[in-house]
Amino acid sequence: MSTIKILHMYADMLDLYGDSGNMEVFSYRCKMRGIECIIDKYSIDSPMPDFSAYDLIYIGGGADLEQQHISADLLKCKEGIAKAYKGGTFLFLICGGYQLMGKYYRDADGNDIPGLGLFDYYTVAPNSRRKRCIGNIVIKTDITGTPVNVVGFENHGGQTQGVKNPFGKVLYGNGNCSKSENEGYCEKNVIATYLHGPCLSKNPEITDYMIEYCLSRSSGEKVTLTPLDDKLEKECRTVMLQRLLKK
Amino acid sequence: MKRLQILIGKIIVKMLHLMKRNAGNLPGIVLWHISRHKAVSMFKVDCPIIAVTGTNGKTSVTNCIAQLFERSGKKIITNREGNNLDTGICSLLLRHCDMKGRVKADYLILETDESHVPVVYSQLKLETLIVLDFFRDQLDRNGEMETLIQKINGFCKTFNGNLLLNGDDPNTARLGRANPDNKNVKYFHAEPYDFATKTVFEASEGRFCPFCGETLEYDYYQYSHIGKFHCPKCGFGNYKPYITASDIDLDKPVFTADGHTFSPKLNSIYNVYNMTAVAGAAKIYNIRQDIVDSVISSYTVKNGRMESFMLGDRKTTLNLAKNPVGANMTLRVMNEMKGEKELLFVLNDNVADGLDVSWIWDINFSIFERVTRVVTSGTRAYDIAVRIKCSGYDQANIVVRPDLDKAVDELAKTPGRKFVIANYTAVQPTRAALKRYISRNGGKTE
Ligand SMILES: [Zn+2]
Numbered sequence: 074m075s076t077i078k079i080l081h082m083y084a085d086m087l088d089l090y091g092d093s094g095n096m097e098v099f100s101y102r103c104k105m106r107g108i109e110c111i112i113d114k115y116s117i118d119s120p121m122p123d124f125s126a127y128d129l130i131y132i133g134g135g136a137d138l139e140q141q142h143i144s145a146d147l148l149k150c151k152e153g154i155a156k157a158y159k160g161g162t163f164l165f166l167i168c169g170g171y172q173l174m175g176k177y178y179r180d181a182d183g184n185d186i187p188g189l190g191l192f193d194y195y196t197v198a199p200n201s202r203r204k205r206c207i208g209n210i211v212i213k214t215d216i217t218g219t220p221v222n223v224v225g226f227e228n229h230g231g232q233t234q235g236v237k238n239p240f241g242k243v244l245y246g247n248g249n250c251s252k253s254e255n256e257g258y259c260e261k262n263v264i265a266t267y268l269h270g271p272c273l274s275k276n277p278e279i280t281d282y283m284i285e286y287c288l289s290r291s292s293g294e295k296v297t298l299t300p301l302d303d304k305l306e307k308e309c310r311t312v313m314l315q316r317l318l319k320k
Numbered sequence: 321m322k323r324l325q326i327l328i329g330k331i332i333v334k335m336l337h338l339m340k341r342n343a344g345n346l347p348g349i350v351l352w353h354i355s356r357h358k359a360v361s362m363f364k365v366d367c368p369i370i371a372v373t374g375t376n377g378k379t380s381v382t383n384c385i386a387q388l389f390e391r392s393g394k395k396i397i398t399n400r401e402g403n404n405l406d407t408g409i410c411s412l413l414l415r416h417c418d419m420k421g422r423v424k425a426d427y428l429i430l431e432t433d434e435s436h437v438p439v440v441y442s443q444l445k446l447e448t449l450i451v452l453d454f455f456r457d458q459l460d461r462n463g464e465m466e467t468l469i470q471k472i473n474g475f476c477k478t479f480n481g482n483l484l485l486n487g488d489d490p491n492t493a494r495l496g497r498a499n500p501d502n503k504n505v506k507y508f509h510a511e512p513y514d515f516a517t518k519t520v521f522e523a524s525e526g527r528f529c530p531f532c533g534e535t536l537e538y539d540y541y542q543y544s545h546i547g548k549f550h551c552p553k554c555g556f557g558n559y560k561p562y563i564t565a566s567d568i569d570l571d572k573p574v575f576t577a578d579g580h581t582f583s584p585k586l587n588s589i590y591n592v593y594n595m596t597a598v599a600g601a602a603k604i605y606n607i608r609q610d611i612v613d614s615v616i617s618s619y620t621v622k623n624g625r626m627e628s629f630m631l632g633d634r635k636t637t638l639n640l641a642k643n644p645v646g647a648n649m650t651l652r653v654m655n656e657m658k659g660e661k662e663l664l665f666v667l668n669d670n671v672a673d674g675l676d677v678s679w680i681w682d683i684n685f686s687i688f689e690r691v692t693r694v695v696t697s698g699t700r701a702y703d704i705a706v707r708i709k710c711s712g713y714d715q716a717n718i719v720v721r722p723d724l725d726k727a728v729d730e731l732a733k734t735p736g737r738k739f740v741i742a743n744y745t746a747v748q749p750t751r752a753a754l755k756r757y758i759s760r761n762g763g764k765t766e
Contacts, residue, residue: 085527091681094707103709208675226676269678274706292610305709305720309702312722 076109079289080127082170083135083143084114090228090269092133092167102280105301108288119147124150124157128287134168134229134269135269143187147171147173153190158191161290163262163283167272171257172196172231181230192258194264197233205230210268211317217282223277224313225268233258233267242265245317262286275310279302283310286304325484326362326421329414359410362441363421367442369428370461370601372724373437373472374452374492376645377594378404378620381452382431387615388607394426426485435470438475447484449605450597453546454491464490473498484508484600485500486593487561488546496546496559497621501663503723506562508600510549510575513568513589514658516540516547529556542589543652544645565596565601570656578603582613585620591647595619626653629754630763631728635739638754644682647741654739655689663691664731665708666724667698673744677703685711691732697718697727698746724753732757 083094096112103110115122115184124130135143151155158164172178174193178186188195195211199205209226213220240257248256249267257266262313263277266272273280281298286295332347333643338680372382387400399412409430416735417423432440451472456465456510469491476483476498487507496505501702509675520527521543529536536557541547568575573587576598584595595616602612621627629636637654641647654661669677678701685708694717701722723728731738742750755765 089680090676094678094710097681098710101712136464167668189743207482226678228676269676270680271482271681274681274710302715305702305705305718307707314704 074107074109075286075288075292077103077291078139079110079112079124079130079131079221080122081112082130083117084133085116086143087133087135087169088169089134089136090226091271091274092269092283094271095133095167095273096131097132097163098271099280099283102277102301103284106244106299107304108284109315115150119141121150122319125160126156126161127162127288128291129165129283130154130157130164132167132170132173133166134170140193141180142185144173144178147189154189155191158262161262163286164191164282166263166265167269168229168267170316171267172233173205174227175233176235184212190254193237194235194258194265196233198230199228199232201237204251205291206227206247206251206267207274209313209317210248210256211244211314212221212241212246212268213244214241214259214279216240216259216264219278221276221278222314223268223272223279224317225266225270226273228269229266229267241263262309275306275313277301292318321494323419323421325359326417326419326592327408328413330419333411334417340718347414349407356467358443360406360413360440362410363413363417363444365413365423365428365444367423367425369430370448370450370599371430371432371437371441371446372450373432373434374486375455376643377433377590377597378431380591380594380619381450381597381601382429382621383597384615385601387606387619388430388598388602388611389427389429391611391615392607395424395476396427396429397425398424398429399431403543403654404431406436409436409440413561419451419742423532423719424640434472435441437472438681441475441479446479446481448484448601448622449476449479450484450601451486451492451495452490452594452597453486455544455643458711461525464567469494474500480504482506482603482604484597486546486597487557487559488532488542488548488593490536490545490549491557493557497531497556497673506600506604507559508563508565508593508596509561510542510565510568510589510592510596511549512540513542513592515568515570515589515652516542529554531556542593543649546563546593549589562761563596563600565599568592571691580609580613582616584619586626588626588649588653606733625671627759629753629758629765631732631738631757632761632763634732634735634738634763636731636740636754638740638742639742641741642744644679646681647683650739650741651685651687652763654691657737660690660692661737661739662693662734664697664738665693665704665725666698666746667696668743668746669700670745673746680704680707683707685713688713692716693719694742695721695727695731697721697724698743698751703725724749728757734760 100110157261172190173188175188179197181198207228211222239255240259329347372378389396476495480502482504484506485510536549536555539548565575565577570587615688627638639650701720705718705720721730
């Protein structure tokens with residue numbers, strides 16, 4: 074039986090808007106195919122893990138306060154995470170997790186919370202807490218090789234700029250900045266996005282892309298997954314696409 | 321000036337009354353504007369004021385405390401309709417004051433929104449503050465709960481009145497340290513009930529000591545983060561309870577508080593906590609035991625809060641779940657009942673629901689026991705279906721019927737016990753659909 078090892082970072086602190094649900098969806102889709110899915114947790118003051126031993130590292134989103142709290146701890150992990158990422162470990166990052174991998178996060182008072190600087194983008198919070206990008210969002214991504222309309226819910230104050238390779242094109246909603254064209258950041262082994270919902274709940278192709286990536290990487294050959302019955306997930310997405318995209 | 325403002329306010333109340341409109345918030349809002357946000361200080365209140373606040377349960381507790389005093393023959397003023405913001409309280413006082421702004425009553429018992437406690441009671445002298453719990457709401461999960469607690473904590477720093485706190489909620493119990501000089505801090509507490517757990521069961525918050533940052537240790541969890549906790553480092557949580565609920569048996573249901581056994585109507589641990597707070601308030605005010613008894617044993621809620629229906633001969637319980645805590649509680653009540661049952665979950669995503677439905681992922685569906693079928697409905701019927709499926713429930717037993725009448729028909733088509741959970745804007749349409757079914761096919765409402 075093949076195995077995927079996941080490190081879920083700061084699950085106890087970064088879990089807004091059902092982000093932990095992503096792990097539930099991920100392990101569900103593995104289980105249905107007989108793939109073993111081991112999820113280890115890391116939080117503040119856990120012993121330093123061997124990040125490179127994981128197929129996927131997952132970080133969710135949190136409130137500003139919690140984010141400040143963890144940023145100092147995260148910096149301690151910088152070398153380990155950078156090494157794992159360069160070695161091909163998949164990084165799946167939501168909201169706060171997305172922001173913290175960039176250069177910095179400038180909060181509403183103008184203080185910079187340093188990020189890991191793995192990527193060039195940076196995030197600036199608006200000076201008013203009222204100005205948030207909140208609502209349903211639809212983006213079109215090509216990460217899987219076939220265009221997929223991904224539906225989620227965004228709720229962020231931070232405006233992320235300097236993104237070289239966005240995760241998707243915004244069809245409805247705001248994206249990286251308010252009313253922007255693009256959303257998130259991606260590479261073949263990175264998905265960083267503002268999409269909550271949780272993100273994977275209505276978008277099985279994205280989960281399967283990550284599972285295939287992890288299995289192909291560890292086995293050294295291209296793995297194609299057996300399809301699952303995604304009737305409910307697809308119907309769920311269709312309802313939202315019809316509501317949001319049809320004028 | 322002050323008189324003029326009160327006069328204007330009263331005229332608005334009168335006009336609304338003549339127009340047969342409910343004078344809920346509007347007069348208060350007007351007064352609030354013309355008095356530059358100092359509206360509450362217009363009033364002269366000489367009687368004691370009791371305020372109840374917290375995320376969940378404040379309406380129930382306020383109503384019960386109001387009854388304690390009413391049945392003791394006191395004249396009380398209370399916001400029964402739940403207008404619990406400063407403007408709502410202002411409207412309430414406008415209706416009950418004379419032209420000089422004097423409010424005449426024996427007691428004012430006010431349900432008060434968490435965020436409005438400091439503003440209202442910096443203007444009115446509070447005698448007793450009861451704080452039930454703090455949970456993150458789906459609408460403001462962005463660190464605003466901490467800001468809210470800080471605000472109330474700021475108020476408590478200079479408050480010397482009775483402070484009755486849920487000692488099993490670290491978010492609430494911490495307020496007891498705000499003013500070390502306050503000799504009137506009291507905690508209510510409950511011993512473990514049958515379904516208390518050693519480890520945390522549902523998504524929770526407040527795992528760290530607010531004073532020293534250490535991870536809190538729990539002897540047991542009752543639900544979510546409510547339970548017997550203490551900080552191993554600084555001792556936060558080691559207090560002597562003012563009143564304790566024990567011998568909790570939800571099957572009957574009964575519980576004992578302060579040596580007296582109560583038989584409430586509602587069989588949830590949640591209600592035990594609320595009623596323990598009520599018993600605590602009764603103890604502070606020396607209410608006669610038989611009155612406390614009659615209030616606690618008769619209290620029940622309608623409007624979709626554990627409301628019973630008969631769909632033909634199928635016994636059905638409807639419960640509102642605005643947030644994961646409420647939904648988890650209902651699932652517990654459902655699980656703890658013997659025998660097989662079917663669930664209808666109605667999920668809407670209207671503005672009042674917060675648009676976002678991701679909170680359903682904080683509901684622990686893996687605890688399902690003897691749930692033979694699930695029907696889902698509402699504007700986000702598929703979202704809840706997917707959520708339940710991914711918890712490991714066989715999708716062959718999930719039926720999606722976005723249309724409510726069709727969903728109720730589907731639910732009632734098989735025999736046996738039924739449960740219905742509906743979120744905020746779904747609950748009234750769901751009640752209506754259940755009643756339509758009953759009028760077409762027989763059965764009865766509570
Ligand atoms: Zn401590």
